[in-house]
Amino acid sequence: MTSLLILSWLVGAVLAQRFKVRILLPATAIVVVAAAATGLIQSDTVGWTILMVAAAGASLQIGYMFGLGVRYLLEARSTESPRIPAARSRPAQTTPLT
Secondary structure (H helix, E strand, O other): HHHHHHHHHHHHHHHHHHHHHHHHHHHHHHHHHHHHHHHHHHOOOOOHHHHHHEEEEEEHHHHHHHHHHHHHHHHHHHHHOOOOOOOOOOOOOOOOOO
């Protein structure tokens, strides 16, 4: 179950880098089917399978939110203007020619 949660979290983070929030609906459906199939293959109880399905769906969405935060930070960093030292920002003082 832990590997499924980590995998769905990472998939959510990757999806956030390229897609809008609408991608969560089909992605969550795929994760739910995969988690249910995993529960059936491992012959888990119904309660444990439902818990795994819910945790995998939530993990995908939490990973998506984390990925959005990373994307926001990367975009903010790339649009930041380079800093000019204070000494260079003032014009040079010149003496009048008389």
